[in-house]
Amino acid sequence: MTYRRARSLSHLLLRPAGLLFTAFALLSLSSNLYAQDWFKTETSRGVSNIRIAVADFKATASDPQTTPLKQTFDSTLFNDLSNAGIFDIVSKSLLPQTSPGAPGEMNLAQWSAAPTSAAMIAFGAFGSSGGRITVNGFLFDAKNAQFPQVLSKQYSEEANDENARQIAHRFADEIIFRLGGGVPGIAETKIYYVKFSGGNKEIWAMDYDGASQHQVTHLGTVSLSPRISPDNSRIAFSSLGREGFQIRMYSLLLNRMVNFPAAGGTNLSPAWSPNGRDLAFSSSRSGDPEIYIADSNGGSIRRATSFRGPDVSPVFNPKTGSQIAWISGRTGLPQLYIMDADGSAVTRLTDGGYATSVSWSPNGQFLAFAWDRKYGPGAPGGQDIYVMEVATKRWIQLTHEIGRCDFPSWSPDGRHIVFANSSNGRASSTRIVSMLADGTGRRNLTEPGADMPNWSWK
Amino acid sequence: MADLSWNSDEYFAEDNLRKNFFGSLALHIVIAALIGGLAYFHHRGHNWGENAANAGAIQATMVSSLPLPPKQRELDTGVLTSENPSPAPLIAPEKTEPPPDPHEVALPEKAKPPKVAEKPAPAPPKHPQPTPPQPMKAATGETAGIRIPQSTLELKNGTASAMVQDRTFGSRFAYYVNIVNRTVAQNWYTQEADPRASVGKSVIVIFDIDRSGAPSNPRLETGSGSASLDQSALRAVQRVEGFGPLPAGDHITVEYTFHYTQP
Numbered sequence: 078m079t080y081r082r083a084r085s086l087s088h089l090l091l092r093p094a095g096l097l098f099t100a101f102a103l104l105s106l107s108s109n110l111y112a113q114d115w116f117k118t119e120t121s122r123g124v125s126n127i128r129i130a131v132a133d134f135k136a137t138a139s140d141p142q143t144t145p146l147k148q149t150f151d152s153t154l155f156n157d158l159s160n161a162g163i164f165d166i167v168s169k170s171l172l173p174q175t176s177p178g179a180p181g182e183m184n185l186a187q188w189s190a191a192p193t194s195a196a197m198i199a200f201g202a203f204g205s206s207g208g209r210i211t212v213n214g215f216l217f218d219a220k221n222a223q224f225p226q227v228l229s230k231q232y233s234e235e236a237n238d239e240n241a242r243q244i245a246h247r248f249a250d251e252i253i254f255r256l257g258g259g260v261p262g263i264a265e266t267k268i269y270y271v272k273f274s275g276g277n278k279e280i281w282a283m284d285y286d287g288a289s290q291h292q293v294t295h296l297g298t299v300s301l302s303p304r305i306s307p308d309n310s311r312i313a314f315s316s317l318g319r320e321g322f323q324i325r326m327y328s329l330l331l332n333r334m335v336n337f338p339a340a341g342g343t344n345l346s347p348a349w350s351p352n353g354r355d356l357a358f359s360s361s362r363s364g365d366p367e368i369y370i371a372d373s374n375g376g377s378i379r380r381a382t383s384f385r386g387p388d389v390s391p392v393f394n395p396k397t398g399s400q401i402a403w404i405s406g407r408t409g410l411p412q413l414y415i416m417d418a419d420g421s422a423v424t425r426l427t428d429g430g431y432a433t434s435v436s437w438s439p440n441g442q443f444l445a446f447a448w449d450r451k452y453g454p455g456a457p458g459g460q461d462i463y464v465m466e467v468a469t470k471r472w473i474q475l476t477h478e479i480g481r482c483d484f485p486s487w488s489p490d491g492r493h494i495v496f497a498n499s500s501n502g503r504a505s506s507t508r509i510v511s512m513l514a515d516g517t518g519r520r521n522l523t524e525p526g527a528d529m530p531n532w533s534w535k
Numbered sequence: 536m537a538d539l540s541w542n543s544d545e546y547f548a549e550d551n552l553r554k555n556f557f558g559s560l561a562l563h564i565v566i567a568a569l570i571g572g573l574a575y576f577h578h579r580g581h582n583w584g585e586n587a588a589n590a591g592a593i594q595a596t597m598v599s600s601l602p603l604p605p606k607q608r609e610l611d612t613g614v615l616t617s618e619n620p621s622p623a624p625l626i627a628p629e630k631t632e633p634p635p636d637p638h639e640v641a642l643p644e645k646a647k648p649p650k651v652a653e654k655p656a657p658a659p660p661k662h663p664q665p666t667p668p669q670p671m672k673a674a675t676g677e678t679a680g681i682r683i684p685q686s687t688l689e690l691k692n693g694t695a696s697a698m699v700q701d702r703t704f705g706s707r708f709a710y711y712v713n714i715v716n717r718t719v720a721q722n723w724y725t726q727e728a729d730p731r732a733s734v735g736k737s738v739i740v741i742f743d744i745d746r747s748g749a750p751s752n753p754r755l756e757t758g759s760g761s762a763s764l765d766q767s768a769l770r771a772v773q774r775v776e777g778f779g780p781l782p783a784g785d786h787i788t789v790e791y792t793f794h795y796t797q798p
Contacts, residue, residue, distance in 0.1 A: 127713075197710070224707040227782075256710070258718045259748045259779030 126165035127256055130188055130195035130219075131155050134212070135178030137204035146210060146241040147203045153242045156286060157249030157264040158199070160520070162492045162513045163257045167195050178202035180215060180226065189219035196220060197227070199252060205236045214248045216255070228255060242288060261535070263488045268495055268522070269293070269303040269312060270509055270530040278528075280314055280327070285488070285511070285532070287522035294327055294334075302346050306353050306373070307534040311335070313347035313356055324358055324375075338375040342366075348401075349373075350393045350418075351534075357381070357391040357401060368403055370418070381420040387411070390434055393418070395534075396441030402426075404433055404446075413446055415467065426470055431460070434484045438491050438514075442467060445475075445485040445494055445514075462496050464514065475516035483507075486532045487514075495522070495530045504528075708782045715744070715778050719791060723771035728764040728795055736761050737794045738768045746785040748777040756790060768793045 133151050136143050159166040171192045177183040177200050188195050201214035216228035228251055234240040246264035253262030263285050272281040272292070280303045283290040294300055296316055303314040309329065316325045324344045326337040342361035349356060357370045363380075366387040371378040382388045386407030394400040402415045408425075413432045416423040430450040437444055444467060449460040462485045465472035476482045480500035487494055492514050499507040509527045512519040522530075705712055736759035742750045753772040758765050772791070781787060 127717075218710045221706070221709045224709075227710050255779060256714065257779070258714055258775075259777040 126163060127197055128165045128167060128195055129158060129197040129199065129252075129256075130167040130172055130193055131158055132172060132198060132200035133176050134201050134203040134214075135176040135182075137178060137202045137211075138206040140205045142236055143203070143205045146205055146236065146238065149238055149241045150203055150212070150245045153245035153286075154199070154249055157246060157262070158252065160286065160493075160518070161249070161253050161257070161262060162518065163253070167193055176200070179213070180217070180229075183215075183217060183225075185217065185219050185222055185225055197256065199248075208236050210234050210236045210241060210244065212244050212248070214251075216252055228252065239289065242284075246284075257490075260490045260492075263490050263493065263532075266489060266535065267305070267309075267533045268486075268509070268530050269305050269533070270523070271301060271303065271528045272523075273505075273526055273528065280312060281527070283522070287509075287511075287520075290523065293329075296325075296334075300325070302529050302531075304347050304349055304531050305533045306349050307351055308353050309533060309535065311373070313337075313349065313358075315345045315347065315358075324356070336375075346390045348390075348392045351395045351398045355393075355398075357393060359387075359389040359391065359403075368401065381416070381418070382423075383420070392435055392437050394437050394441050395439050402435045402437055402444055404435060410452065413444065413448075413465075415444075426465060426467075433460075436486045436494075438464075438487045439489055440491050443487075443491075443514075445487060447483045447485060447496075462494065462516075464494075473516075475512070475514075477516075479519075484529045486530050488532050489535055493532075495532055497528045497530060704784065704787060711778070711782055715789060715791075718775055718778055719771050722774040723793065724767060725795060727767035727770065728761060732761040733759065733764040733795045735796065736764055737792055738765050739790060739792045740768050740772055741788060741790050742772050744778060744781060744787050744789060746781050748779045748781060750775050750778070750789075759793075759795075761795075764793070764795055 131151075131154055134147060134154075136147055155166070155169070158164055173187045173193060175182075175184070175187070179202065183198070183200065185198075187193075188198050196219055198217045198219055199214065200217070201212060203210070203212050205211075210233065212230075212232040214228070214230045214232070215226065217225040218227050219225070230248060230251060232244045232247065234244055243265070249264045250262035253264070254260070266285045267282055268285055269280060269282050271278050273279075276299075277297055278299045278301065279292055279296065280294040280300050281290055282293050293303075293312065294314075294316075298317050300314050300316040301322075303312050305312050311329065312327045314325055314327070315322050318325075318339070320339055320341070322343045322345055323339045324337050324347050326335045327333070328335045340360060340362045342363070343366065344358055344360045344362070345366075347356050347358040354372055355370050356373055356375075357368055359366050360369050361367075362369075365385055366389055367383065368381040368388045368391045369378050370381055381391075381401065382403075382405070384405070384407045386405055388403055388405045388407075389411075391401050391403040394402070399418050400415055401418055402413065404411045405414050406412075410429070410431050411433060412425055412429075413427040413435055414423055414425050426444070427448065430448055431452040432446055432448045435444055435446040444465050446463060446465070447460050448463045449458055451457050451459065459478070460481050460483060461474055461476045462482045463472045463474050475494070476496075476498075480498055481502050483497050485494050485496040493511055494514055495509060495511040497507050498510045506525040507528045508521055508525045509523045509530045510519055511522050738759035738761075739756040740753055741756045742753040744750050750772055753769050755765055755769065759768075768791075771793070
């Protein structure tokens with residue numbers, strides 16, 4: 078009992094010998110604390126975003142090419158850092174009018190004073206000469222006057238617009254990695270999607286911010302649900318061929334289609350396991366659409382579900398690779414389920430409505446899916462993106478009344494979701510939209526005519 | 536004289552049996568009709584699931600949080616806040632002896648010393664520290680500043696300050712101290728601590744960070760007297776997967792103090 082213990086402890090301490098012992102222990106402990114490498118910090122609650130100022134880089138060469146390239150670089154860097162979701166970015170109008178190019182030219186007091194009040198400053202020098210771009214980038218801590226430098230990077234690439242953008246992406250990723258608690262930034266990731274034109278649907282690719290959209294497959298038929306492999310080497314998708322919908326494989330290293338065995342029935346929605354070795358997909362080769370798992374070459378196919386009712390859209394748990402979430406219509410309307418990768422421990426997560434297209438977050442804790450909770454004749458309808466926590470089955474609704482939303486896909490940092498949205502409900506006006514994982518910061522990435530986005534793993 | 540004429544058993548049994556049987560049947564039917572009528576006409580309210588407004592999956596706040604920093608709060612009704620707001624003194628209630636279990640045999644009592652009332656717990660002894668160089672600017676409610684060697688974050692429920700004992704790491708890499716501070720604070724769910732027992736208390740947790748930025752070995756340095764607050768502080772450190780690679784050195788030890796000022 079507390080009472081007894083206090084008595085004996087105070088009894089011990091009040092003795093002279095005890096007092097001496099306590100004093101000695103305190104002193105030795107405190108001297109010990111000085112000796113090792115450590116620091117002390119404390120909190121009462123909550124956080125605030127890091128306030129970062131992105132300066133226009135200083136133009137160091139007088140090459141006429143420098144100006145347009147530097148403009149691309151500046152705007153790309155600014156957009157990458159403001160879209161990261163972890164910064165409070167200082168708007169351009171509040172910045173001081175100087176463009177420091179080197180640490181010697183940086184005046185910290187100017188940048189940490191109002192109205193800028195920056196905690197971090199990204200600045201540097203950009204020059205293009207002799208067909209090559211050279212960039213020196215610095216990240217300074219405005220509050221630390223003694224040792225302000227956090228990052229110092231140098232890049233040198235061939236001079237063209239695409240490289241100016243990629244250098245900005247790389248520098249932004251470095252900053253986000255350093256300041257964001259070790260999670261790599263997404264500025265160099267890609268999104269693979271379906272673009273429809275005429276009667277065909279082809280697989281296209283673009284940067285995570287919608288730039289550099291280009292076509293990947295040229296099959297002249299309907300191709301759906303592209304999924305890039307975890308090592309960025311292959312895209313698995315479902316394509317309509319002579320024998321119906323089959324799983325096809327396109328190699329980005331060889332830039333052509335590679336072989337994947339065809340089978341009877343309708344084969345849809347491939348999904349990669351996080352180690353890149355297994356591919357789960359939905360196949361109706363036995364008559365009823367079930368989830369099958371094959372290895373990445375199409376061999377050793379095994380069945381994972383065996384219940385009557387359509388089972389589609391599987392996705393692996395990207396953190397562990399040992400669970401699969403998918404949509405099943407075994408009780409009537411399609412609902413969200415999870416199970417272990419061998420087919421056991423089937424658990425139902427949604428309790429009604431019409432759920433489709435599930436995506437698992439990279440930290441393994443959340444599922445994003447499209448859900449029409451009020452589905453049925455006479456019901457208001459409306460399909461929105463929801464995020465559900467796997468452990469507690471509690472969900473939040475991310476989109477409200479922006480039209481029909483579908484096919485959510487998580488970014489590799491777990492902070493962004495990309496999805497397809499059709500503002501008037503018609504399939505022809507579907508476009509790809511990206512947002513932060515709490516529903517804010519929505520941006521249109523494409524024009525109408527794009528669907529089924531998939532964010533790459535890294 | 537008694538009527539001793541012999542009447543056959545069947546005579547009695549049959550007549551009475553038929554009468555009794557039908558009477559019993561009628562009674563059963565009446566009772567059944569009564570129960571049925573009662574059930575039908577007595578309205579019991581909604582069946583489960585009929586109240587469509589509340590039916591469906593629970594919509595509530597998540598246990599884990601999305602890995603985005605929560606939205607920045609509006610400015611404090613801006614006071615010049617002090618470094619360490621003094622915690623509210625807590626008077627523990629008088630402890631009374633529980634009634635003795637009836638099966639217990641009363642032990643012969645030794646002479647007990649007189650019972651002393653619980654004093655409010657004093658603040659944990661502060662280790663002697665070098666005075667940090669005084670900052671040029673006063674801390675207001677607006678800036679989230681880092682002052683060498685101390686880093687202070689203004690928060691809703693109080694203050695968070697990171698103090699660096701080892702001058703070289705803290706002064707060179709104050710941004711990293713800040714990141715550790717905000718990452719652990721972000722993962723501290725104050726609702727895990729019982730507000731009745733924890734208001735005004737602080738707990739100190741020590742943990743190590745290795746070269747890749749992963750925290751390990753979180754341990755309590757000083758308990759706060761509230762077990763739920765201690766647990767919530769330990770869990771906050773355990774939740775963090777990493778802080779990003781250490782800018783220098785291959786490991787570092789952090790002493791992190793959690794003040795609980797307001798639920």
